[in-house]
Amino acid sequence: MKALLFAIGVSALVGCTGIRPAGPFVKEPSATKPAQSKPAVVSDPAALAPAPRPAAPTALVMPSEVPIDPNAAAAKLTTELETDAKSQQSAPAIAEVSRYKGMVKQN
Numbered sequence: 001m002k003a004l005l006f007a008i009g010v011s012a013l014v015g016c017t018g019i020r021p022a023g024p025f026v027k028e029p030s031a032t033k034p035a036q037s038k039p040a041v042v043s044d045p046a047a048l049a050p051a052p053r054p055a056a057p058t059a060l061v062m063p064s065e066v067p068i069d070p071n072a073a074a075a076k077l078t079t080e081l082e083t084d085a086k087s088q089q090s091a092p093a094i095a096e097v098s099r100y101k102g103m104v105k106q107n
Helices: 002-015 070-087
Strands: 099-101 104-106
Touching: none
Parallel strands: none
Antiparallel strands: 099 104
């Protein structure tokens, strides 16, 4: 049993050499690498505009107002969902895309 656990541990260590960490605790790229040039700035102001915030959901039915009759509850829910669907704005035509190269964000 000890030999089996030892073999699994060694194979896990050998197999995990190509994994790189990701997240908030990753070290910054070293300064020995050559500096990368920044791409040209986009001149289209529509591409840089932030996306519109979605409308807040409508709260027409509070938990204390929920009737015991399931048909009445379904009717109120349908009304609330239709109201929310009408108040939503259309999505922007331009997508916001972030590109990374060598763990450095390219603008």
